[in-house]
Amino acid sequence: xxxxxxxxxxxxxxxxxxxxxxxxxxxxxxxxxxxxxxxxxxxxxxxxxxxxxxxxxxxxxxxxxxxxxxxxxxxxxxxxxxxxxxxxxxxxxxxxxxxxxxxxxxxxxxxxxxxxxxxxxxxxxxxxxxxxxxxxxxxxxxxxxxxxxxxxxxxxxxxxxxxxxxxxxxxxxxxxxxxxxxxxxxxxxxxxxxxxxxxxxxxxxxxxxxxxxxxxxxxxxxxxxxxxxxxxxxxxxxxxxxxxxxxxxxxxxxxxxxxxxxxxxxxxxxxxxxxxxxxxxxxxxxxxxxxxxxxxxxxxxxxxxxxxxxxxxxxxxxxxxxxxxxxxxxxxxxxxxxxxxxxxxxxxxxxxxxxxxxxxxxxxxxxxxxxxxxx
Numbered sequence: 064x065x066x067x068x069x070x071x072x073x074x075x076x077x078x079x080x081x082x083x084x085x086x087x088x089x090x091x092x093x094x095x096x097x098x099x100x101x102x103x104x105x106x107x108x109x110x111x112x113x114x115x116x117x118x119x120x121x122x123x124x125x126x127x128x129x130x131x132x133x134x135x136x137x138x139x140x141x142x143x144x145x146x147x148x149x150x151x152x153x154x155x156x157x158x159x160x161x162x163x164x165x166x167x168x169x170x171x172x173x174x175x176x177x178x179x180x181x182x183x184x185x186x187x188x189x190x191x192x193x194x195x196x197x198x199x200x201x202x203x204x205x206x207x208x209x210x211x212x213x214x215x216x217x218x219x220x221x222x223x224x225x226x227x228x229x230x231x232x233x234x235x236x237x238x239x240x241x242x243x244x245x246x247x248x249x250x251x252x253x254x255x256x257x258x259x260x261x262x263x264x265x266x267x268x269x270x271x272x273x274x275x276x277x278x279x280x281x282x283x284x285x286x287x288x289x290x291x292x293x294x295x296x297x298x299x300x301x302x303x304x305x306x307x308x309x310x311x312x313x314x315x316x317x318x319x320x321x322x323x324x325x326x327x328x329x330x331x332x333x334x335x336x337x338x339x340x341x342x343x344x345x346x347x348x349x350x351x352x353x354x355x356x357x358x359x360x361x362x363x364x365x366x367x368x369x370x371x372x373x374x375x376x377x378x379x380x381x382x383x384x385x386x387x388x389x390x391x392x393x394x395x396x397x398x399x400x401x402x403x404x405x406x407x408x409x410x411x412x413x414x415x416x417x418x419x420x421x422x423x424x425x426x427x428x429x430x431x432x433x434x435x436x437x438x
Contacts, residue, residue: 129162338404
């Protein structure tokens with residue numbers, strides 16, 4: 064099976080699922096998301112931190128809800144491989160076993176484990192990986208410079224999985240939010256590759272980070288704000304440090320959303336009276352705050368969308384369904400068609416994933432894993 068060129072980390076929510084399903088077939092074929100299941104209910108969660116007691120009050124309802132979510136992502140993926148991380152719903156074995164693992168054997172989805180997971184979870188992932196033949200992913204959360212203790216923890220996890228064996232294992236290096244130029248993401252990633260690379264014959268190695276800001280524009284009607292894509296810069300620095308490590312490192316990001324998209328419960332209720340129109344350029348995100356309520360809301364939203372469509376970096380309505388929707392929003396009339404925060408995120412994800420894959424395909428040697436001489 065052909066491994067992906069691009070790995071977006073996406074919350075298993077309808078706007079992200081719909082965006083992936085709306086990608087052109089040629090884009091979807093080489094784009095394999097790391098889907099992260101958001102909590103069904105309860106407080107805001109944090110990846111890697113397990114509450115002392117299960118948060119969801121209704122295991123039976125959680126199980127049925129999970130079955131629906133997994134069915135949705137299987138329908139979106141079709142035959143394209145992807146990873147599925149159920150950390151936020153793994154407080155106890157029952158619901159995730161019946162609602163997630165039981166459905167994956169006949170799908171292209173690869174379960175995800177990690178060094179902070181319970182032993183039962185890793186065992187379940189390994190058994191599923193063997194039964195399905197799809198392998199699994201190890202997601203390593205990097206919140207600082209990794210050391211030998213972290214490498215030992217990864218080795219212990221590999222031993223628990225039962226490697227070396229017939230199970231194919233992917234290394235998913237997650238650096239989280241990289242939203243300023245002083246972040247040491249490239250150094251952390253290079254150190255992780257130095258420590259973890261020799262531990263196993265990894266099928267795929269992915270470096271993932273997110274530069275989309277949590278703090279969004281403060282003012283309505285303002286020109287687009289720009290947020291630099293520091294995640295893209297950090298990956299390029301790692302890619303060009305190939306003399307230090309022999310591994311081909313696949314690019315991953317968090318799409319056109321901040322890194323906490325899967326931490327918010329799915330039943331969070333109504334959102335704020337504003338959202339964000341977004342667009343991806345070569346080095347930045349263009350962001351415009353837009354209202355969701357109020358008099359003449361649609362007129363205002365369309366005028367804001369025109370600022371993106373008329374920007375020099377806009378790639379035109381033929382680039383993807385995301386650009387097409389922005390164009391239609393900008394020059395349409397009436398209330399329908401001006402969207403809402405979920406629709407704006409949907410369009411943002413589509414144009415972003417399409418553009419990122421196009422740029423990756425243009426990099427010399429990236430698709431083959433071989434850098435040109437002297438690079």
